[in-house]
Amino acid sequence: GAGVSQSPRYKVAKRGQDVALRCDPISGHVSLFWYQQALGQGPEFLTYFQNEAQLDKSGLPSDRFFAERPEGSVSTLKIQRTQQEDSAVYLCASSLGHAQSQETQYFGPGTRLLVL
């Protein structure tokens, strides 16, 4: 079946622009996660949704970052007034649930954001 998809795959933004990154999780997956992956590093947690509820946003680096999942499926990560330090790959992952045996996360291909 279809895996997690993300769009766009690449985004170049001028400093100060707003960007919106989209994630389509695996159908039926309750949990959705956003991670930020800097070059040569492991993914770092940004935020987590269970259905439409954003249960954890402790990893968002500043109030310029905002995420939503209004209908419990597609999610959008928005970054306002982008800065050069926002340049990274943004990965989306989904899992069936959060209970034991449902927690395996499946990743999308990521959006590579470059802020000039």
Add this chain to the structure above:
Amino acid sequence: GENVEQHPSTLSVQEGDSAVIKCTYSDSASNYFPWYKQELGKRPQLIIDIRSNVGEKKDQRIAVTLNKTAKHFSLHITETQPEDSAVYFCAATKSNTGNQFYFGTGTSLTVIP
């Protein structure tokens, strides 16, 4: 929160040899430990995982061991092949609590033909 450390950061082995990557974690409540393989420019792909109620799990040439007392777990790849070359990430999480994954910093494995 959880802190996962991974080493080595780079590893080169001859084709056919074994490769071992080690990770430690800090939160004794963590109970699920996946390993991901990430090829350049591609998505992380789950290759094996282990839960805290077992000490070892094997899948063909790949095995993972877990020592809960010492809070460390390791990935073992035997009979390495050039297509095993990639970056490998370990992660730790607590099931049933929202389970964000805490990742290690990655190991770049090169298998030399």
